[in-house]
Structures are given as C-alpha cells and as structure tokens.
Amino acid sequence: MNNLSNTYDEILACARSLIIAGGYNGFSYADIADVVGIRKASIHHHFPSKVDLVRTLVARYRKEAEEGMANLEHQVSDPLELLRFYTGYWEACIMDDSAPFCVCALLASQLPVLPEEVGLEVRAHFRSLSAWLTAVLERGARQGEFQLMGTPHDEAEAFMATVHGAMLSARAYGDPKIFGVVTSSLLERFSS
Amino acid sequence: MNNLSNTYDEILACARSLIIAGGYNGFSYADIADVVGIRKASIHHHFPSKVDLVRTLVARYRKEAEEGMANLEHQVSDPLELLRFYTGYWEACIMDDSAPFCVCALLASQLPVLPEEVGLEVRAHFRSLSAWLTAVLERGARQGEFQLMGTPHDEAEAFMATVHGAMLSARAYGDPKIFGVVTSSLLERFSS
C-alpha cells in the first residue's frame, strides 16, 4: 500500500481540519492544494474524487475513535472515570483549538446534502459511539455507581447529545470554556 | 417596504429550508430560483447578495423566536410547562419534517466559514435563547419547582446543548423519535 506516502496523509489531515471548520461543501481541492503545497490534479492521484477523499477520511476517523475507546478501557475501568476521560479528551481538543469539533458531528448536521457513501460512515460513527456509552453506563449502573433515571441506552443518547451540543455552543459563543461548563454539569449528575 | 411582496417571502422561506438541509454553502441562488419559479437575477433584485439574504433570514428567524418565547410566557406561567412547550415545539417540527433543525444551530456549526455579519446574528440567537432559558430555570428554582445542581445559567447552557444535540442525533440516525427520547429524559430531571 501507499499509506507510507507522506502526501497522502497530509491531504487527509488537511481535509480533516477544513471539514471541521466548514463541513463537506466548505472546502475545495484548491484549498487543500494550497495548504499541502501540491497541485489540484495531484490530489486526484491519491483520491480520485471528493467522495473518495471524505469517505476515506471518515472511515479512518471512525477507526481511530473505536481504537481510542477500546484503548481507554484497557487503561481505565471505572465507568465514571471513562466518561471523564471522554469529555476531557474533547475539552483538550477544543481548548487548544487543534480539533474543536467532531468530524462526524459536523458532517451529520449536513446529512441531507451529503453523498450517500459519506452519510453511511457518519451514521455508523454515531451508532458505535452510542453503543460504547451505553455499555459504560450499563456497567456503572450494575456496579451501583450510577443511578440512571432511564435505560442505559436512553441515557447514553442524552449524554452524547449533550456533548455534541456543548461543542456547538463553544463554537457559537466563540468561547471554549463553555464546553467544560456543560460537560462538568453533565458528569456531576452521574457522580452523585 | 416591500414585505408585502409574495416573492420576497417565498425566497426567504425557500432559503430557510435549504439552509436547514445543508447550511450556508449547501445551497445556491440557482436552487432557490428553481423552487420559487423565477430567474436567478430576480433574486438579486430582492437580495443583492447572498450575505444580504442570509442575514435577513437569520434576523427574521431571531425575531420570530423571541416573539415566540415572549408569547409563550403570556400563555403559560409554569416553568416546567414552558420547557415542555419549547421541546414540544421542536419535537413537532422534527416529526413532521417541516423544519427538522434550528437554522441558527446549523449555521453555528459552520461559523468559521460564515460571513461575519451572519455569524454575529447567529451568536445573538444563542445568547437570547440562553438568556430566556436561564430566566425560566431561575424562576423554577425560586418557586421551588426545580432543584438545580448548578447555577441557572450553567443549567440553561446544558439544557440548550442537549436540545441541539438531540436535533443532531435525530438527523444522524434518520430517526425523528430520538429527539423525543433525549428531551423527555432531559425534562424528567427537572420534573422530579
């Protein structure tokens, strides 16, 4: 494979940050070419079409996210601590502005105008994140650490929604701190 | 003024639903022209530039929202009931697919690539919605109806974030019901 190619990865990294800023229609091959320092046509060599590029990018993002979740569970076992790590990860990304939004959350907001193949990947991420959170909450409830008001699944959906909404608010206000405000109030509910 | 013009309003309504679907870069004057049944150039007569159109649209949306909130308070006084009406309004919009996303929430997600004038309007909506929710929660707490864990402001931010996140999840899953699942679990916390 040509995953060794530096340019290939650079294109993906660049596209990722452009998508985080403005979504699928918010960037062009020309934008990437400018940043990476190659010509438009050269991007087509690595990714024949824009759909290819974004599908690859989201697939890779999903894989990284799933590996991250699996990895986290090897290092941390306490359910509350797991949730704290998850929100803490995003808080760090937002505070240092390195990746102030989840790629899939942003793309999901534009789902009706997304190419189908990309939409399927985005949807899959939501399902896998929800499943992970459900499992964590369920375990916390079994261990008596969490007092859930609804089913683990419903609470997981509410948890995920709040985190995504907190990203949005941080962006809307132009104030990274709001993410921490919302998520810490979210975690408090579980820690009591 | 020419607010009497039917076409003017039709253009705004059409642009609104196109923005709800895909955001600022997700539609063009040609798209609107097709739907409304006029030529591209005629849209420029009503809205000289795309920025004019979207700024007007968001300003009007904000005004409607603020009127809606003020109106609601004339009809309903119970804080919990107010929150229920607010989420219920969106649940209806999402279920019948008439406006399955908040215009400002969607635009906020693309804030970094938005024209500045539009961004300012979007930000203003977040502030006014947050202020209203804060006031409602504060009143509920004073009346002893709500037991808030944080300040009314922080809880209001969390509330708003959850509602926006619930819209996103409904879209991501392609399942309108998820909005109700998340918001009803949200309301339950306050009703106990």
Added chain:
DNA sequence: GTCATTCTACCTTCTGGTAGGTAGTTTGTC
C-alpha cells in the same frame, strides 16, 4: 409616466474532474 418586478444575456471566478506527459523508482527476467 413612473416605479417595482422580472426577464434575457452576459461576466468572472471557482468547482470537481480529465488528458497526457515526465522524472524517478521497482520489479521481473535473462
């Protein structure tokens, strides 16, 4: 006649994408 509205016809720039070529590296075969 005036004014608002809409039109046709056009412009420039950007869009994703293609064709064809070049230099350098790998590979397979003798």
Added chain:
DNA sequence: GACAAACTACCTACCAGAAGGTAGAATGAC
C-alpha cells in the same frame, strides 16, 4: 548485473458546469 516494463507521484494544461453577480431591456400595475 543489465535492461526493459510497470508503477508512483507529481506536473501543465485543459474542460464543462456551477457559483455569485451585473447591465439593461421588457412588463405591468398604479
């Protein structure tokens, strides 16, 4: 080891269509 074939990564030079936008002429209501 030599050498041709194939492949990689990039290039220049295009293309058709879409983007937002403009100029100026018809239309039509008062």
